[in-house]
Amino acid sequence: MRRVGIIGASYxxxxxxxxxxxxxxxxxxxxxxxxxxxxxxxxxxxxIVSNMGGWSSESLPAVIVSEGLGINPKGSVRVEAACxxxxxxxxxxxxxxxxxQADVVLALGVEKMRESPTKxxxxxxxxxGNFMWEFENFGLTFPGYYALYATAYMSKYGxxxxxxxxxxxxxxYYGSLNEKAQFTNRITLEKCMSSPYVAWPLKLYDxxxxxxxxxxxxxxxxxxxxxxxxEAVWISGIGYATGTANLSKRDDFSGLDxxxxxxxxxxxxxxxxxxxxxxxxxxxxVHDCFTIAExxxxxxxxFAKKGEGIKLVKExxxxxxxxxxxxxxxxxxxxxxPIGATGESMIAELYHQLLGKVKGGRQADIKNGRALAHNxxxxxxxxxxxILSLDRSDHA
Amino acid sequence: MSDETEKLxxxxxxxxxxxxxxxVVDQKTSSSLWxxxxxxxxxxxxxxxxxxxxxxxxxxGKVMATKCNKCGEIYFPPQSYCNKCGSNSMSWIELSGxxxxxxxxxxxxxxxxFSHYPDYAIGIAKMxxxxxxxxxxxxxxxxxxxxxxxxxxxKRRDPEGYxxxxxKPE
Ligand SMILES: [Zn+2]
Numbered sequence: 001m002r003r004v005g006i007i008g009a010s011y012x013x014x015x016x017x018x019x020x021x022x023x024x025x026x027x028x029x030x031x032x033x034x035x036x037x038x039x040x041x042x043x044x045x046x047x048i049v050s051n052m053g054g055w056s057s058e059s060l061p062a063v064i065v066s067e068g069l070g071i072n073p074k075g076s077v078r079v080e081a082a083c084x085x086x087x088x089x090x091x092x093x094x095x096x097x098x099x100x101q102a103d104v105v106l107a108l109g110v111e112k113m114r115e116s117p118t119k120x121x122x123x124x125x126x127x128x129g130n131f132m133w134e135f136e137n138f139g140l141t142f143p144g145y146y147a148l149y150a151t152a153y154m155s156k157y158g159x160x161x162x163x164x165x166x167x168x169x170x171x172x173y174y175g176s177l178n179e180k181a182q183f184t185n186r187i188t189l190e191k192c193m194s195s196p197y198v199a200w201p202l203k204l205y206d207x208x209x210x211x212x213x214x215x216x217x218x219x220x221x222x223x224x225x226x227x228x229x230x231e232a233v234w235i236s237g238i239g240y241a242t243g244t245a246n247l248s249k250r251d252d253f254s255g256l257d258x259x260x261x262x263x264x265x266x267x268x269x270x271x272x273x274x275x276x277x278x279x280x281x282x283x284x285x286v287h288d289c290f291t292i293a294e295x296x297x298x299x300x301x302x303f304a305k306k307g308e309g310i311k312l313v314k315e316x317x318x319x320x321x322x323x324x325x326x327x328x329x330x331x332x333x334x335x336x337x338p339i340g341a342t343g344e345s346m347i348a349e350l351y352h353q354l355l356g357k358v359k360g361g362r363q364a365d366i367k368n369g370r371a372l373a374h375n376x377x378x379x380x381x382x383x384x385x386x387i388l389s390l391d392r393s394d395h396a
Numbered sequence: 397m398s399d400e401t402e403k404l405x406x407x408x409x410x411x412x413x414x415x416x417x418x419x420v421v422d423q424k425t426s427s428s429l430w431x432x433x434x435x436x437x438x439x440x441x442x443x444x445x446x447x448x449x450x451x452x453x454x455x456x457g458k459v460m461a462t463k464c465n466k467c468g469e470i471y472f473p474p475q476s477y478c479n480k481c482g483s484n485s486m487s488w489i490e491l492s493g494x495x496x497x498x499x500x501x502x503x504x505x506x507x508x509x510f511s512h513y514p515d516y517a518i519g520i521a522k523m524x525x526x527x528x529x530x531x532x533x534x535x536x537x538x539x540x541x542x543x544x545x546x547x548x549x550x551k552r553r554d555p556e557g558y559x560x561x562x563x564k565p566e
Contacts, residue, residue, distance in 0.1 A: 018427035057432070117400045123507035132442055133473040137553070137560050138518055138532055139503060139510035147501035148520060155499070155542035200502040246473065248520050248528040253499045 001098045003222040003392055005232030008037025009348035010216055014336030015182040016114050017212035022058055023068030026110045029216040029341075030069050033106075033348075037218045037230065041069065044218070045102035047076040048092050050085035050109040051340040054124045055116035065108055082128055083289060084377030085109060086215065086343020087384030091238050093219045103224040109341030110214040121210050128378045130246035143199035143207050143290065145247060145379035150201050150292040152253030157307035159295070161201055165192035166313045167291035168205045171327050173319075175334025177362040182211055182336030206291040211336035215344035217351070222392070233351045236370070236389040237272075239265030243380040254307075256380030259300040263374070266385040267302075270370070270394065277372075278303045278324040281387075283353055283364040285346035287376040288331040297374050298326075301385070320364055328353065328362045343384065346373040350388050370394065398508065404431055446476035449488055451559075457550045459561045461527055462486040472527040491529060494566060495521040497544045498528065502537055512555070519563045521546045534562040 010032035012025055020028065034041055047069075049062040058064045062078040081088035089107035096102050113121055125142040127135045134140045153159060169189055175181035192205035225232045241261035244250055250257070267274045272281070284301070288294035298309035303324055312318055318326035329335045329349045332342060350371040352358050364371075369390035376383050408418035408431035418431040444451065453460045462471045464478035465485040472491065477484045500519035503510070510516075517533040517540065529548060533540065545566040553560045 016422075016425060018422040018425045018429055117398050119398050119400075119506075119508035119511060122505060123509060126507045130473070131440075134530060135507075136442075138530065139507055139513070139516065140518060140530075141503055141505065141507060143505065144501050144503050144518060148499045148518070151501060152499035152542060197502070197504045199504060202501075246530070248472070248530040250528075253520070 002100060003234060004094045004097045004219055005222065005225050005230070005234045005392070006217055006347065006351050006388070007039070007220045007225060007230040007232050008033040008035070008218040009344070009351040010036065011180060011341065011345040011348050012214045013180045014211050014213040014338060017112070018114065022056065022061065022064055022110055022112050025112070025212065025214040026065045026068050026108055029214040030106070030108060033216040033218050039104065039218070039228065041071055043104045044071050044074055044106050045104050046074055046096060047071060047106040047108060048089040049076060049078045050080070050089040050107065050343065051078055051111060052080060052082060052085060055121050056112040057115055061110060065110060071106070081382040081384070082377030083287065083337065083339050084343055084375040084382040084384050085340040086345070086347070087373065087375035087386055088343070088382070090217060090219070090343060090347055090386060091240060091384060094235050094238060097219055097221050103221045105219050107217045107219065107344055108214065109338070109344040111338035111340045112212050113210045113338060114212050118210065129381070133246055141199055143202050146290040146292055147199035147202045148247065149253050149296065149379070150290070153292060153296065154201065156254050157310070159310045161203070162189060162193060163310040163314060164206055164291040164295065165189050167288060167294045168192045168333055170313060170319060171288060171331040171333035174328050174362055175330025177360040178329050178335060179360070181330040181334050182209055183330070183334040202290055202292070208289045208332040208337040211338040213336060213338035213341050213345070215341040215348055217344045217347050231355065233354050234389050234392050234394065235386065236394045237266040237269030237387040239263060239267070239269065239385040241265070241383050243383070245381060247379060255296050255300050256376060256383060258380045258383035259297065259374060259376055259385070262383040262385040263301045266372070266387050270387040270389070272387065274302055277301060280368055281324055281370050281372050282366050282368050283325040283328060283350070284372040284374065285329070285349055286326055286331070286374040288327060288333050289337055289376070291333070293376065294326070294331065301372070301374055320362070325364045328358070328364055343373070343375045346375060347386065347388070354388060354390055366390075447474045450474050453488065453490070454550055454559050454561070459491045459529070459548045459550060460488045461491050461525060463489045470525055470527050472529060489525060491523045491525050491527065491548060493524045494545050494547055495523040495529070497540065497542060497546050497563070498522050499542060500533060500540055519546070521548070521563045523548070529561070529563065531561050531563045533565070535565040539565065
């Protein structure tokens with residue numbers, strides 16, 4: 001297998017992007033990534049477009065994007081792994097290059113959620129489980145699925161709603177330093193606590209917003225990177241797993257089994273000690289679609305023991321200077337969550353962080369040269385953990 | 397149609413009269429938007445052919461799961477085949493008795509197709525037969541707690557008027 005590196009990555013301003021259509025958003029992300037990689041678009045051998053859709057008008061986003069970027073007639077495909085679609089695109093791009101079938105592959109995520117009204121979007125995401133036995137009869141919503149986890153977690157470990165809100169406060173703080181974030185306002189614990197319930201015990205400020213946006217990551221083979229003398233960040237391990245479609249088929253509602261499995265796989269591939277992963281990483285992007293999701297991520301990734309994720313955020317251990325900084329771009333919570341583009345945006349953030357290129361007072365100290373992205377689709381239906389490294393040989 | 401969409405439609409109609417095209421302007425961003433002139437309604441036909449007995453028993457007030465005749469694996473929602481051992485030979489068993497509430501939530505912001513209901517509580521109950529059931533909870537939400545004893549109850553869901561099952565605190 002060949003080594004695979006990232007040579008350029010970018011994401012658009014996230015938010016309600018009524019100013020741009022799907023092709024324009026994709027172009028905005030792609031053009032920046034291309035400039036950064038300093039390559040011609042003809043170098044792209046294949047593209048993978050991650051998009052969930054339903055709420056947006058285009059049924060064939062991969063061809064819409066290919067035409068819009070002017071990369072026809074190169075092959076393309078659309079992938080769906082719910083909110084982890086972007087990481088699925090990265091994994092497939094990695095595998096195509098690693099196996100020698102292409103030298104440069106584009107993973108591009110794009111989502112135009114705001115083409116539909118809020119209630120329709122709530123409807124679509126609520127169907128992201130088992131349609132017949134969860135949605136059709138019981139009207140579950142995406143916050144509702146995670147609220148089932150929040151209730152179980154709080155009951156088991158004595159966590160409080162205030163503790164969850166601490167995650168929102170942190171992510172809004174870093175969002176305020178990221179000009180591409182959907183929310184650039186800081187919030188207080190009181191502001192989060194006084195926001196209305198969306199799915200008890202989760203409140204409005206526990207939830208990531210509805211977001212339009214695109215993110216592009218250009219991946220290349222070791223040979224291509226050498227030839228073009230590109231500045232690269234290397235992929236040193238990708239772990240992946242699935243969880244049951246139907247939540248009722250699970251036994252434990254205090255963590256996501258698929259995420260734990262994906263993490264262990266990624267650690268094994270990247271040569272990271274699963275008992276103390278935080279000491280070998282400089283920062284992490286974790287899937288905080290809801291505040292409870294970030295707390296469970298700390299534990300599923302082994303940054304904290306079971307039931308101690310709350311302690312990590314309360315002690316500010318996931319701010320810069322702590323045990324491991326998490327979501328320095330504001331996370332899904334403040335940066336925004338354009339479902340199919342979220343995964344690539346995490347990788348784009350880590351790429352720039354590892355290269356020390358992040359401005360605005362939210363650059364992490366890079367000592368180990370390694371970072372982790374934890375991207376969950378649905379409610380632990382899909383999980384991808386991707387580890388990036390500055391060191392090409394950093395691979396078990 | 398939601399109020400949000402209704403307002404946009406009015407404004408698009410006005411724009412067509414004045415300007416010729418159904419263009420609306422987003423108040424927050426001042427961006428121009430085309431108001432879709434084609435509406436899509438979606439309603440699915442889902443096969444329950446191989447688990448029809450579930451609905452027959454539901455009409456008698458029972459909630460049923462399937463059990464593999466070969467390896468004994470129990471499935472809820474009922475499944476017509478066993479992916480554990482590969483058998484297609486299944487029996488029906490009733491999910492009865494006292495279960496335990498594993499977790500719950502109250503849905504405050506509802507999907508479009510559930511917007512006619514008051515806020516509803518959803519729970520997951522572990523039944524003595526060893527499988528979990530997700531359903532609406534019929535009872536005072538203030539008295540709910542994780543670990544409490546519950547049972548299943550079959551009754552009509554209104555206003556649609558079809559039979560379904562509830563989790564009921566004991
Ligand atoms: Zn069997």
